[in-house]
Amino acid sequence: MSANPASNANPPAPESGVSASASASPSPTFSPLYQQIKGLITQSLESGEWKPGEIIPSEVELAARYKVSQGTVRKAIDELAADNLLVRRQGKGTFVATHNEERAQFRFLRLLADDGAEHPHVSRLLECRRLRASADIARQLDLRPADPVVLIKRLLQFDGDSTVLDEIWLPGGVFRGLTAERLAEYKGPLYAMFEAEFGTRMIRASEKIRAVAAEPAVADVLHVPAGFPLLSVERVSYTYGDRPVEVRRGWYVTTGYYYQNDLS
Amino acid sequence: MSANPASNANPPAPESGVSASASASPSPTFSPLYQQIKGLITQSLESGEWKPGEIIPSEVELAARYKVSQGTVRKAIDELAADNLLVRRQGKGTFVATHNEERAQFRFLRLLADDGAEHPHVSRLLECRRLRASADIARQLDLRPADPVVLIKRLLQFDGDSTVLDEIWLPGGVFRGLTAERLAEYKGPLYAMFEAEFGTRMIRASEKIRAVAAEPAVADVLHVPAGFPLLSVERVSYTYGDRPVEVRRGWYVTTGYYYQNDLS
DNA sequence: TAGTGGTCTAGACCACGTC
DNA sequence: ACGTGGTCTAGACCACTAA
Numbered sequence: 001m002s003a004n005p006a007s008n009a010n011p012p013a014p015e016s017g018v019s020a021s022a023s024a025s026p027s028p029t030f031s032p033l034y035q036q037i038k039g040l041i042t043q044s045l046e047s048g049e050w051k052p053g054e055i056i057p058s059e060v061e062l063a064a065r066y067k068v069s070q071g072t073v074r075k076a077i078d079e080l081a082a083d084n085l086l087v088r089r090q091g092k093g094t095f096v097a098t099h100n101e102e103r104a105q106f107r108f109l110r111l112l113a114d115d116g117a118e119h120p121h122v123s124r125l126l127e128c129r130r131l132r133a134s135a136d137i138a139r140q141l142d143l144r145p146a147d148p149v150v151l152i153k154r155l156l157q158f159d160g161d162s163t164v165l166d167e168i169w170l171p172g173g174v175f176r177g178l179t180a181e182r183l184a185e186y187k188g189p190l191y192a193m194f195e196a197e198f199g200t201r202m203i204r205a206s207e208k209i210r211a212v213a214a215e216p217a218v219a220d221v222l223h224v225p226a227g228f229p230l231l232s233v234e235r236v237s238y239t240y241g242d243r244p245v246e247v248r249r250g251w252y253v254t255t256g257y258y259y260q261n262d263l264s
Numbered sequence: 265m266s267a268n269p270a271s272n273a274n275p276p277a278p279e280s281g282v283s284a285s286a287s288a289s290p291s292p293t294f295s296p297l298y299q300q301i302k303g304l305i306t307q308s309l310e311s312g313e314w315k316p317g318e319i320i321p322s323e324v325e326l327a328a329r330y331k332v333s334q335g336t337v338r339k340a341i342d343e344l345a346a347d348n349l350l351v352r353r354q355g356k357g358t359f360v361a362t363h364n365e366e367r368a369q370f371r372f373l374r375l376l377a378d379d380g381a382e383h384p385h386v387s388r389l390l391e392c393r394r395l396r397a398s399a400d401i402a403r404q405l406d407l408r409p410a411d412p413v414v415l416i417k418r419l420l421q422f423d424g425d426s427t428v429l430d431e432i433w434l435p436g437g438v439f440r441g442l443t444a445e446r447l448a449e450y451k452g453p454l455y456a457m458f459e460a461e462f463g464t465r466m467i468r469a470s471e472k473i474r475a476v477a478a479e480p481a482v483a484d485v486l487h488v489p490a491g492f493p494l495l496s497v498e499r500v501s502y503t504y505g506d507r508p509v510e511v512r513r514g515w516y517v518t519t520g521y522y523y524q525n526d527l528s
Numbered sequence: 529t530a531g532t533g534g535t536c537t538a539g540a541c542c543a544c545g546t547c
Numbered sequence: 548a549c550g551t552g553g554t555c556t557a558g559a560c561c562a563c564t565a566a
Contacts, residue, residue: 030542030543032553032554032555033554033555034554034555058531058532058533059532059533060531060532068555068556069555069556069557070556070557071554071555071556071557072554072555072556074533074534075554075555077533083528084528088532088533088534089532089533089563089564090532090533090534090562090563090564091531091532091533091534091562091563091564091565092531092532092533092563092564092565093531093532093533094532094533107527108527112472203528204526204527204528205526205527205528206524206525206526206527207524207525207526207527208376208522208523208524209473209495209518209522209523209524209525210495210518210519210522210523211475211476211493211494211495211496211516211518212475212493212518213492213493227491229475229476229477229493229494230475230493231473231474231475231495232475234522235527252475254473254474254475254476255474258472258473258474258498259472259473259474260470260471260472260473261470261471261473261525262468262469262470262471263371263372263468263469263470263471263499264347264348264467264468264469294561294562296534296535296536297535297536298535298536322550322551322552323551323552324550324551332536332537333536333537333538334537334538335535335536335537335538336535336536336537338552338553339535339536341552352551352552352553353544353545353551353552354543354544354545354551354552354553355543355544355545355546355550355551355552355553356544356545356546356550356551356552357550357551357552358551358552
């Protein structure tokens with residue numbers, strides 16, 4: 001369309017607060033601008049500059065701050081939203097994701113009743129104490145053996161049925177002030193408490209699922225006979241930078257309920 | 265920069281092969297252009313204009329065909345690639361996804377050895393016959409009761425261990441020429457055969473997972489004692505348009521292997 | 529009415545793969 | 548050298564929300 005000769009529009013002087021390759025290295029360590037922006041935004045999230053539930057600056061503001069175009073900021077935010085770190089709301093702004101949202105609940109406990117309905121559950125705290133990490137737990141949490149950890153045992157009841165028994169290990173350093181009292185008085189999801197009280201956000205988790213026979217101690221708590229088939233779920237949860245911050249071992253009674261998984 | 269007054273660059277005459285709202289309805293049934301393009305591309309995929317593994321026209325060509333900008337086509341393809349319907353390869357082009365790719369394998373059978381390794385498996389066909397759908401199967405496959413269906417039973421062996429027993433129901437109409445012979449002679453994943461031989465591509469699946477005690481018949485095939493804890497996996501697979509085209513019931517022996525799931 | 533995110537366009541340049 | 552997808556920019560307009 002525009003018949004202007006000598007066309008050379010965009011490449012602005014390389015005075016962007018960020019840059020791809022420092023000197024004369026054309027491609028070896030090439031990283032797109034929007035990835036760098038994504039990293040900067042993640043830093044601000046991690047440092048607590050914008051807290052869970054809060055609104056972050058508008059795309060135009062961020063573009064000005066980082067000296068890039070709005071489109072570049074947009075692409076960075078797009079990916080962070082896809083990763084569930086941010087939530088976009090048209091007409092309102094972009095917000096830091098929270099484990100309090102309805103959707104976030106189901107993300108980490110995909111247990112549905114046989115009719116497909118999502119039932120509410122209540123949590124009963126069985127135990128909460130500090131101890132030294134076993135070699136196995138230390139390895140999974142990227143700690144040294146015998147480092148302090150917090151162990152939580154709890155029971156989840158769906159409609160009064162004891163359905164899930166969880167053993168949760170957390171690094172003692174990060175969760176310094178965590179006690180049975182504080183756990184008991186907090187309403188809502190555990191992960192919501194972790195992010196609100198300890199500044200630790202669970203970003204993703206990896207689970208190993210097996211069918212096992214209930215050991216007597218477990219069977220007792222879940223009110224099933226010893227040897228009863230249970231779903232064994234071993235989870236490791238990660239926070240920013242893919243650092244592991246939780247190991248969880250769960251036993252699920254899957255009579256009347258099932259674990260829902262979507263492959264796509 | 266360009267100081268041209270009377271600026272009004274983009275909105276081209278509304279003569280695009282596609283359009284959002286026909287007449288004077290401003291928003292009620294608003295659909296972004298790129299969504300419409302996405303739909304058109306999906307149609308071409310479904311109709312077989314571009315077959316699995318083949319390359320599709322370049323972004324520039326598609327933009328010309330649909331009379332939209334390359335950026336709009338790009339966004340449509342971006343989403344289709346995110347949905348695993350297309351695969352982008354820089355410098356080469358965009359290709360129709362296939363169930364033959366290594367990555368696709370693991371997508372629908374997430375069974376790993378205890379050490380985290382992905383072991384190869386062999387499939388042994390136990391049974392393949394045609395029968396009339398039960399009420400339950402008919403409902404799940406969106407058929408009428410007593411409609412013809414194909415039932416396949418097979419055993420998967422990992423390192424010689426009988427690990428997975430599958431019962432697979434398929435609509436008889438779509439899988440007309442499916443016989444034990446054709447199943448036996450085909451190498452590679454079942455879904456790869458379905459897309460190559462019957463033009464039916466599995467896009468996504470939904471699984472209900474439980475722990476159950478092995479019934480005698482099942483226990484026998486899997487070489488475990490009756491009552492042994494097994495992972496029960498009930499899967500419904502969908503093709504284009506979210507139409508269900510497979511019901512699968514699997515029993516997994518999870519000693520030495522586990523079902524891997526990532527929450528994100 | 530103003531501000532936000534959402535869509536669409538157009539054009540330039542870069543990185544990658546192939547001929 | 549050429550074509551492909553990938554990045555980046557700039558600007559316009561649309562849809563949604565709230566004051």
